[in-house]
Amino acid sequence: MSRSADRSAQGAALSRAVWDVLATQGLERLTVRSVAAAAGCTTGLVMHRFPNRRALLLHARQLLHEVTLARVEALEAAAPTIRAALRAILLQGMSIDEQNRQEAVVWLGFLASAISDDELIAEHRRNNHSWRTRVERLTAAAAPDWAPARVSSVALALIAMTEGAAALGAADPAAFPATQQVEMLDAALIAFGLF
Amino acid sequence: MSRSADRSAQGAALSRAVWDVLATQGLERLTVRSVAAAAGCTTGLVMHRFPNRRALLLHARQLLHEVTLARVEALEAAAPTIRAALRAILLQGMSIDEQNRQEAVVWLGFLASAISDDELIAEHRRNNHSWRTRVERLTAAAAPDWAPARVSSVALALIAMTEGAAALGAADPAAFPATQQVEMLDAALIAFGLF
């Protein structure tokens, strides 16, 4: 058991290392050697767990998906109303704390690297589609009398707004503090009649 | 004059090459050699015009600023009303055609590379601040009776929304066609009482 425990611990350390390097040092410094250094191992171990460098990016993106998915479902389950759930899951998608800011950096780096990579962009599409259907479902539930076209438009507006806020807040946290992002989201929700 | 004309023509070809490589091949393939190949010259010329690779990125970002600035001012001048001007300049900031989509890719790549580069991130802050003050000015003019806090919140919402739509549309044009982006923007402008 100590063997398998060590192995999963190593896997977790490697995951953290990939995440940390991409989140703090950016896309161009995400190299096999820097990940190995961050994980406290050698490049051999990294290349035994990941077939190539693109797998590092893919892993970081899947990690981002898992983390946000778990958080979003917990928020949705704990919210008293549907509208509160919608607001809560949109809030966690912006750059309102250091955790979210790092996630936005990872999102940005992955997307920039996926521009010329079909496999990576396919992963982005999968995750983004899942996110979009969730927001559309909650929007439709929060405004049952809306036409599907309006639900789609408003959900798209909310998604684009939070994603943009995540990127802008990640690149310039001082110019886009959490309070302004929250006010922005509330202003939008009120304007759309969802609050 | 033939000499200086050649020189400026070479400069324009180099600018186009930097832009094209970054827009079509992404950040990681933006290398001195690929730019030279795209410009039809050698690496020597590239390194005579740019001190280092970061200058390529900086140049692409400044090019993006110049292009969008000129287009935005033309749109603003040609718009019949302030609200039409606001809508027009927001439209051009999303991924509604191939030109805008390439601009979003350049924006994405630059931002991802600026994460761990103070000089690049400073350029982003400059350009973004200028963009933000413009949208805030137009928003305030379009809704003169609003309190400054509301102007700021709504302008931030519009900026984040268009920037997010630009990124999402650039990464997945099929999932975010131009019609949906336009409907999204109009829905938001109507909801905010700006249309």
Added chain:
DNA sequence: ACCGGTTCGTAACAAGCGTTACGGTAACAT
């Protein structure tokens, strides 16, 4: 206690990178 297989570190490889130095060439001034 020995052995087979997994696991990971070591070391090296070729390729590509940014960057620099040098030489030739063409335009300009005198």
Added chain:
DNA sequence: ATGTTACCGTAACGCTTGTTACGAACCGGT
């Protein structure tokens, strides 16, 4: 016509990169 200067291509340097091959160490089963 000749010297000077700016311009740019050639070639190379040193370094980092992703990736691979090989060997040692360790674990579980017999």
